[in-house]
Structure formats: C-alpha cells, structure tokens
Amino acid sequence: MRTIAIIGNSPHTYPDLQIYKNDVDIWIGADRGSIELIRQKVPVDYAIGDFDSTTEEERGIIKDYCNEFEEYPSEKDETDLELALLKAFSLQPQCILLFGVTGGRLDHELVNIQLLYKIVCNNIKGSIIDKNNVLELTMPGTHKISADAYYPTVSFIPYTKVVKGLSLTGFYYPLTKQDITWGSTLCISNKLIGKNGTFSYEEGILLLVKSRDTIQK
Structure with missing residues (x-):
C-alpha cells in the first residue's frame, strides 16, 4: 500500500515524524512544512507551494534538500496544502496522512478537515494527525x-x-x-x-x- 504524507505549516502541532518513517513512501512539504521535514531529518520528495512564509535563505535550503521543488504564485485559487494534495492524488496512493494542518487559523483548520472528504471521495484512506488528535x-x-x-x-x-x-x-x-x-x-x-x-x-x-x-x- 502506497502511503503519502503531507506536512503543512502549523508548527505547534507537529508530532514526531520519525515514528511514521517506516510507513510512509513519499513525503511532501507544503510551503514551510518542508522546513519541518528538514528539521526532523525526514526526506522531502516534493516541496510545493508559494513559499511566501519562508525567507530566501530557507527557500535555498529547501531546494538543495528536496528531490523536486514546485513554486507557485502567491495569488492562486488553491491553498498550498490543496496543491500538495493534488500532487499526492497524481501519485495514486492508497493512504494519505496530513500533518501540521490543525492548530493555526481556524478558517484553514476547518477547510483542511473538509479536505478529508476530497480524499475519501477518491477512494483513498486519509487521516489528519497532530500531537493530540487523529481525525479520519x-x-x-x-x-x-x-x-x-x-x-x-x-x-x-x-x-x-x-x-x-x-x-x-x-x-x-x-x-x-x-x-x-x-x-x-x-x-x-x-x-x-x-x-x-x-x-x-x-x-x-x-x-x-x-x-x-x-x-x-
């Protein structure tokens, strides 16, 4: 079963990603989530987003560390997390794990929970995981x-x-x-x-x- 993990930009909610390393086949950093993957010494297979929450130096670090870097304009229809999710769909996984997508702005948190509906409608098992919760x-x-x-x-x-x-x-x-x-x-x-x-x-x-x-x- 192919499992993809997507890391968002809610720094206060990240669990220890090392726990999941043996279960995840592909890691995607959404915007600043890529920095957290690097910090926790986890591979960054794809870094995706407008990267408006990173400095020029941090973007350089991400580009050097990741396998594929996809930068989008800041004015766009999708959030960085949804762009990462669309990339995940193209890779045809059976399971998608979302980290760092709760605990920040409430509008982002609510719509991120709704993204689970998009995942399940694609016949994929999806979970949101943070330090205190798992949602499915x-x-x-x-x-x-x-x-x-x-x-x-x-x-x-x-x-x-x-x-x-x-x-x-x-x-x-x-x-x-x-x-x-x-x-x-x-x-x-x-x-x-x-x-x-x-x-x-x-x-x-x-x-x-x-x-x-x-x-x-």
Missing part, C-alpha cells in the same frame, strides 16, 4: 478500531446532517442503531474497553476523532 472521515459500513494508548479517547461526530443507525461494540459506552445529528454530543469522549472494537452505521458520513488531553506544563 468514514463512510457507511462496519469499521474495526484498535486501542491506541497515545490517543485513548474516541469520539464520533456527524459530518453529514444525520448519521443513521450508528452502533458501537467494544466501547465503554456501547450504542445500538442510534441516529445522531449535527449538534449532538452523544458520541463524544468514549473509550475502548479492550484492544479492539467496531463501529458501524447505515447512512451518512462520520468523522472519527481519536484524541488525548493536552498536557499542561
């Missing part, structure tokens, strides 16, 4: 979920106005054939009671969020 958009059917000690809390948020027939098995708070709608908090802050569980539903689109509480220093 799912379609109707039965889905297996495994316990994750780093992201122990599991929430389900309806992406469409209604998600019909949601059932949760293997959770502390089980559910059977329940419809959930926009604004419902019924499926927030659940946990698995064993190593694995399942969730299934009949209609709609559901956002799965695995998370951990922010550690205060």
Whole structure:
C-alpha cells in the first residue's frame, strides 16, 4: 500500500515524524512544512507551494534538500496544502496522512478537515494527525478500531446532517442503531474497553476523532 504524507505549516502541532518513517513512501512539504521535514531529518520528495512564509535563505535550503521543488504564485485559487494534495492524488496512493494542518487559523483548520472528504471521495484512506488528535472521515459500513494508548479517547461526530443507525461494540459506552445529528454530543469522549472494537452505521458520513488531553506544563 502506497502511503503519502503531507506536512503543512502549523508548527505547534507537529508530532514526531520519525515514528511514521517506516510507513510512509513519499513525503511532501507544503510551503514551510518542508522546513519541518528538514528539521526532523525526514526526506522531502516534493516541496510545493508559494513559499511566501519562508525567507530566501530557507527557500535555498529547501531546494538543495528536496528531490523536486514546485513554486507557485502567491495569488492562486488553491491553498498550498490543496496543491500538495493534488500532487499526492497524481501519485495514486492508497493512504494519505496530513500533518501540521490543525492548530493555526481556524478558517484553514476547518477547510483542511473538509479536505478529508476530497480524499475519501477518491477512494483513498486519509487521516489528519497532530500531537493530540487523529481525525479520519468514514463512510457507511462496519469499521474495526484498535486501542491506541497515545490517543485513548474516541469520539464520533456527524459530518453529514444525520448519521443513521450508528452502533458501537467494544466501547465503554456501547450504542445500538442510534441516529445522531449535527449538534449532538452523544458520541463524544468514549473509550475502548479492550484492544479492539467496531463501529458501524447505515447512512451518512462520520468523522472519527481519536484524541488525548493536552498536557499542561
């Protein structure tokens, strides 16, 4: 399975990318995300964007480090992240991981979450990963979920106005054939009671969020 990772420009949310090095086949830096890949000593297969958030010196470093550098004008229809995503689609992956795309401007964060819809509509598994959360958009059917000690809390948020027939098995708070709608908090802050569980539903689109509480220093 070909997996592509795209690194955006939200510096306070980056996880340790070394954890994912063995699982990722191609790394794409979106604008200043390329600098984070270099900082974490991860290969930059593609560097894409207008690079308006980098200095001339930093752009030179990126060009020397990456395999392919694609610079776009700052006045364009797509964000740098969407340009990186379009490049990823052209490489025909089965999975796309998005890092550094949350925790900054709220308008960017909301639209970046919506990009998961574009990914799943291309029959590709997609996830947004940061220090405290993993987000995945799912379609109707039965889905297996495994316990994750780093992201122990599991929430389900309806992406469409209604998600019909949601059932949760293997959770502390089980559910059977329940419809959930926009604004419902019924499926927030659940946990698995064993190593694995399942969730299934009949209609709609559901956002799965695995998370951990922010550690205060």
